[in-house]
Amino acid sequence: MLEITCTRAWPPLVEESLGDWRLRWSDGFTGRANSALAVGDPGRPVPEALRAVCDFAHDRGIPPMVQVNRDSANEHAIAAAGWAEAKGHRRGHEVTVLTAPLTTAPAVPGVAVLDEPSPGWWERTLGRDEDSPAARQVLTGGKVGYGVATLDGVTAGAVRGALVDGWLHVGRLEVAPGFRRRGLASALMGAVHTWGREHGAGHAVLEVAEANSGALALYAGLGYAPHHRYRYWVPAPGSCEDSTS
Template identity: 55%
Template sequence: MDAMETLETACADAWRAPVEDKVGDWRLRAAGGFTGRANSALAIGDPGVPVAEALDRVCEFAHLHGLPPVVQTVFDSKTERAVEEAGWVPNASHAAGHLVSVLVGPLGAGSDRAEILTSPTESWWELAADTTEPSPAQRHVLTTGEIGYGVAEITAGAVRAAVVGDLLHISRLAVRPEHRRRGLASALMAACGPWAAARGATRCVLQVATGNEAALALYEGLGFVEHHRYRYWVRPCEDRSS
């Protein structure tokens, strides 16, 4: 695998769906509809069969679990071009944005305005998952692995920190509207650094939709740069954008 595929594999390891299967190197995932990543086929590496056949397997797996078939590909990769040639189209209806920037950057140096908890609190769930009663799929995706649950001022902000190998994977960063523009997002990012470094991490990775300008500006200010992009694809008959 090349550097982009290796990083995508690590990100997938940090965001494990409760149901997974394989088609060669491709990873099929189902999580009851909770997030695009956990309910798509990560199409990297060699599927071991022709791409058209692999896509048929993606459809079978998705339909078995009551999901629309979705494929995640590295942007402008050989696999992405093969998926497009097979008649699939970008998933323009994906609410969070179908084109995503994968950013890498340094670990934060710590903050006295945020802390990393060993288990999620009710307030953390409310901010990170928009619920105080997470579904089994949400609980599995967000708590599986070496996870830290970052909170700022107890109830003002939250973040999920996961360590995979030498990578700190950041997700679900959220600050309550009435507490924004006070530097809490940066404090949460900074607090994750020492926690992750103590567990072997040396760098940080996160994923942001290319249309999320506020988040991109935040991370650029923290020293993050784009490593690559990925995109979600669907079959035309299952594209719900029109």
């Protein structure tokens, strides 16, 4: 299942199973690594599963949240249990998952994929309010390639590629404002695609907020097509008390 591939490419610090569901914690760094992945059967009625989600989140000091495929049976059941779309999620609560076959691209001067993250890669990849030991552990988990674009001695752009089961998971593409509209985003994507092919991946997958029209246009131009969509959901106020307290 592609959702499992994606979560393995973005490994949380703590993960517990709830039937087929995955409970995830990473000290608040990103929704994907701090929510319950509600795919498959949780092994109990959904309202009971959601109470377990609440308990897991409360025990670890994060807001309860569920990631669930749009218009799935699980999403309908979560809505029926009184949860609401997480419209306040900072990076957008509605996400499109895109896939593409991998091809190699010509090398571009100044663009490379590193085996270890450089200081410049970290600077481009993490916002000032995101840098933490948890964030660094999530981003370096698994087999990862660290794409960088260097111009005039400056790390002008960065991207992350992670390998899981023949897939390349692409994320954290970022170009510094002063270096945009120079083709660096496409060059970084080409470099990480080539790296993925060289390491045995046949297809790429990435996740992008539906409101990010610029990124969607970029990826469509690179051959990506929609695979599925998911949303984040949160409990209604007062409906997610910790049953263990």
